[in-house]
Amino acid sequence: MAAVLFAVPAFAEGEESTQPAEAGITDDSGLREALSSAQPGVTVTLGDDIALTAPVTVPQGVTLDGANKTLMAAESFSGNYVVPASGKLINMTVDANQKVRYAVQAYGEGTGAELAGVAMNNSLYSGLLVNNGAKVKTDASCTFTGNHFSDIELANGTPELTMGALADGVTVRFDGAQTSALKGLEAVKLLTAENKGGQTVLATNSEASLEAMCNNANMEITKVTLGGDVTLTKTLNVTQPVALDGAGYTLKAAEQLGENHVVNIMAGGVTLQNVTVDAKKVGKYAVHVYNVENVTLEKVTAVNGLYNGVLVNGSTVTMKDMTFKSNGGTNTDRGGIEPGKGPGVASAPKVTLQGTFESDRLEHVISVDVKQVSKEEVKNAVNSADSNLVIKVNEDGTVTAEDKNAQPDPKPEEKPQDKPSAPSPAAPGSAKANPKTGVKA
Structure with missing residues (x-):
């Protein structure tokens, strides 16, 4: 068989060759392998939606780029969190599929997760859990839909969540954490609520938030105070x-x-x-x-x-x-x-x-x-x-x-009558003499 030859172009000095982009990951096992072996500074990218059977962890210093794809809890999922994160999550949806307590969790002192453009949906408890001293940053493009008790939960110890913005209708619940754990919203007017468990829930002081507080049976809200x-x-x-x-x-x-x-x-x-x-x-x-x-x-x-x-x-x-x-x-x-x-x-x-x-x-x-x-x-x-x-x-x-x-208004006959004015006292030295006695009054 004759050999087939390809012309290989020569590049001048200073020119760069264009290499084909690495294909994104498309399955559960490939994602686990990539994340477990990734070194700090590495970005792992999804190439398709993936149904997960167990939690998949994003390590400290590693970025998981969803490329606008979805990680969803499969019917057979086992675990309480879809994605435990210490690193960075961007451009993705994490769907708990009404089977898992939390879509995303950041846990423990020293954890510094960052989330940008992440949708955290359909959790049995909350879309995002910041727990036991973890520190998390979210930007204004993070969204929450279909979560039962609240969209965000700050729990135990001294967690810290810094938010670029809080969208209307998004709820933040404090379970064993102080409301001061929520950063970046000090100038924002907030609704304050309490639930049956005595926990505080915060949300923007808006029509959408008020509607959610007064109508979501899952949240078990007992009191709402306007801000x-x-x-x-x-x-x-x-x-x-x-x-x-x-x-x-x-x-x-x-x-x-x-x-x-x-x-x-x-x-x-x-x-x-x-x-x-x-x-x-x-x-x-x-x-x-x-x-x-x-x-x-x-x-x-x-x-x-x-x-x-x-x-x-x-x-x-x-x-x-x-x-x-x-x-x-x-x-x-x-x-x-x-x-x-x-x-x-x-x-x-x-x-x-x-x-x-x-x-x-x-x-x-x-x-x-x-x-x-x-x-x-x-x-x-x-x-x-x-x-x-x-x-x-x-x-x-x-x-x-x-x-x-x-x-009652007084009757006409009961109204006080005007009294005649008393005469003004005469100025000293101005009194006239009695014409008969000649003595001044």
Whole structure:
């Protein structure tokens, strides 16, 4: 057979030959071998998505470049972490596949992992665990999706996580670690929450974070405290029994909210307190409590509802020390609270009032839609014995209210009459002499 010859080009001095790029790793065993033998400074690159059967460790000083591929826990995966990392992870997705507690873990003193462009998803506990004194840096391109208890967990000893940014809705949970372990976000306003285990959870003070805190049953949040005002572009549904403390801040409707409720309470055992809810003359009601029991509203200011301030729709609610302003639009018969029973709601509303109630339309602070709630139901709907209000149910089923502590205006005959002014004392030396005696007065 004749030999086949190839021309080999000659390179001038100073020119470089171009070598073909090394192929990325495409299987589980090849990845383990490459990482276990890699020296500090080496980059290992993925060439395809890989299903892992056990944790794969990225050593100190080594970079694992995912090249936008995915490491996923296989059905047969055994272990608590998909990727234990001491080195650097970039440009990849680590998917715990709802089978593993954590997608990525950094563990122990001296560990200095770095993550850039890493998505940590679908963990039974948290996407990222920083544990027992480890130090980790993440950049703003790291993301988290589908994690149960929280997106990030700082646990035990003195871990440290420095973040380039905290995206809206991403939650950071502290289990045996201080909140000071979170670095780089000192200037960021944060929501603070507590869960059933007494752990602190932090997130950005945003609509997305607030929605997550009030609706994610897996997180078992019991209390949420605002770190600043929050603008809502859609109704904030509260479907978990949380205490939402406004800390004096405001939940306010954006134009996009439309004629919907600003806050919609759909779970029993909810407390809403120390907050202003401003419907901005966009939302129907500042607060809607729908077909649930044991809800408490305390020190809530409800303003600018198109229909009213608070709608108690077939629910049992206790209200304490409430304020209502500019509700009802041009309808002056609406001043704050509306006991109602909408379509599909079987239970009659029940409202217990405690403390002091203020309204710019106090006489109509309770307004009832008589087409929904009968006169007999109205009589049992409002208990005001422990408040400053006296409630009267009229013959037509409507309600009027008075402030029992208000001082009545005096009747005309009781008003103090103007007294004649006493004469001014005469200046010294100006008194006139008595014409008969000649003696000055």
